[in-house]
Amino acid sequence: MTTAERRSGGHVPGEEGLWVFIGGDLVVFAVFFITYAVAHRQEYALFEASRRLLDRQLGLLNTPLLLTSSLCMAQAVAAVRRDDRRARPLLLATIALGSGFVVVKAFEYAAKISHGFTLNTNSFSIYYYMFTAIHLVHVLIGLGVLCFAASRFDKAGRMPGGAALIEGSGAFWHLVDLLWIVLFALLYLL
Amino acid sequence: MDTKSTTMKLCTFMGALAGTLMFVGIWPLARMFPPLDPALPVAQVADYYRAHQTGILVGGILITSASVLFFPFLAAVATFLKKIEGAISPLTWAFVMIVAYGFVTLFFAGLFFTVAAYRTDRPDAEIAMLSDIAFFLFVMPAVPAFVQNVVTGVAILQDKRARPILPRWLGYMNLWTGLLLLPGFAVGLFKTGPFAWNGVLAFWVPAVVFGIWFNLMIVAMLAAIKRDALAEA
Numbered sequence: 001m002t003t004a005e006r007r008s009g010g011h012v013p014g015e016e017g018l019w020v021f022i023g024g025d026l027v028v029f030a031v032f033f034i035t036y037a038v039a040h041r042q043e044y045a046l047f048e049a050s051r052r053l054l055d056r057q058l059g060l061l062n063t064p065l066l067l068t069s070s071l072c073m074a075q076a077v078a079a080v081r082r083d084d085r086r087a088r089p090l091l092l093a094t095i096a097l098g099s100g101f102v103v104v105k106a107f108e109y110a111a112k113i114s115h116g117f118t119l120n121t122n123s124f125s126i127y128y129y130m131f132t133a134i135h136l137v138h139v140l141i142g143l144g145v146l147c148f149a150a151s152r153f154d155k156a157g158r159m160p161g162g163a164a165l166i167e168g169s170g171a172f173w174h175l176v177d178l179l180w181i182v183l184f185a186l187l188y189l190l
Numbered sequence: 191m192d193t194k195s196t197t198m199k200l201c202t203f204m205g206a207l208a209g210t211l212m213f214v215g216i217w218p219l220a221r222m223f224p225p226l227d228p229a230l231p232v233a234q235v236a237d238y239y240r241a242h243q244t245g246i247l248v249g250g251i252l253i254t255s256a257s258v259l260f261f262p263f264l265a266a267v268a269t270f271l272k273k274i275e276g277a278i279s280p281l282t283w284a285f286v287m288i289v290a291y292g293f294v295t296l297f298f299a300g301l302f303f304t305v306a307a308y309r310t311d312r313p314d315a316e317i318a319m320l321s322d323i324a325f326f327l328f329v330m331p332a333v334p335a336f337v338q339n340v341v342t343g344v345a346i347l348q349d350k351r352a353r354p355i356l357p358r359w360l361g362y363m364n365l366w367t368g369l370l371l372l373p374g375f376a377v378g379l380f381k382t383g384p385f386a387w388n389g390v391l392a393f394w395v396p397a398v399v400f401g402i403w404f405n406l407m408i409v410a411m412l413a414a415i416k417r418d419a420l421a422e423a
Binding site for chain 1: 347362365366369370372373376379380381382383384385390391395
């Protein structure tokens with residue numbers, strides 16, 4: 001596909017089926033968030049008290065990690081489209097920042113567990129652990145996809161014909177980022 | 191209409207019958223819809239079985255009967271998938287193998303409901319244990335269901351014919367159904383909350399989504415049989 005065709009409008013980045021999957025995932029998380037909102041109303045005091053036990057600093061640290069990684073991802077997609085050699089380092093930076101998110105999450109879980117705040121501590125902890133863990137699985141899958149994409153560069157650091165792959169990986173990575181923004185606001189802040 | 195499409199139609203309707211039997215068995219008869227609260231004390235679980243013995247036993251017959259009647263329906267689905275894939279059909283094979291154990295759990299769920307209600311003079315703890323096994327068999331096969339739906343969805347979407355054998359929206363719907371069924375995987379971890387076996391995310395959403403999926407599959411398959419899609423190139 002030529003650049004002109006891409007700009008002519010009507011271009012779907014990546015595969016059509018991927019967007020349906022992303023739509024489905026958003027539906028699932030929408031159902032999750034509604035369930036949480038209802039439970040939050042029902043047990044307001046408990047949720048507020050438990051929320052204060054969460055480590056806002058670590059949550060806050062993870063947000064720019066993912067946001068910056070998404071920025072690098074977007075730059076990497078643009079770089080592949082214009083056949084720019086900076087695409088590979090940008091993609092590796094995305095992977096590094098995403099891995100940083102996983103490491104921070106691991107420290108956060110470990111600290112919570114050592115303080116006795118575990119999966120079945122109360123109804124808030126169930127939401128906290130399950131939602132963040134399901135999101136973490138998305139992060140890990142995303143990292144796997146990005147590593148695969150990173151392995152597709154040729155020796156010159158270009159990815160000829162790799163637009164669909166990099167766009168698809170990018171779309172999924174942005175989904176992971178988007179879900180985290182909502183999760184962070186919902187669990188840590190609101 | 192030739193014999194083959196009559197057979198396909200019969201198999202598809204067998205699914206509707208199975209779904210109805212399962213629902214009647216689990217809901218008005220066994221009164222296990224919604225499921226017993228997993229946080230219920232052992233003595234109360236046992237008392238529930240003692241109080242509803244006949245309903246649960248008759249419900250057990252319907253649930254076990256339903257489980258086998260799902261298979262002609264699933265065979266009809268597999269026939270469509272095979273038609274889509276052609277001679278080399280790994281997704282059809284995967285589908286056949288996954289449903290072979292994914293739907294058998296329903297038979298065992300009915301069986302364990304029956305055993306739990308069979309001798310009401312059993313100690314409370316034994317009845318409660320059998321009840322737990324029945325509910326896990328009923329709700330926990332979320333992962334096989336997810337993979338089954340993904341395989342079905344991918345096979346339908348792979349169809350490159352100008353007029354696909356099964357409509358593309360059905361493929362997308364299978365993918366979404368699979369995702370929404372998935373939260374049932376963690377029921378073993380919880381006794382309360384949305385991921386417990388009576389929770390919103392592990393039970394209610396999957397139950398409603400399964401009902402919608404099931405009915406739309408039947409509608410789409412009957413439409414495909416009516417236009418004789420299996421006889422097309």
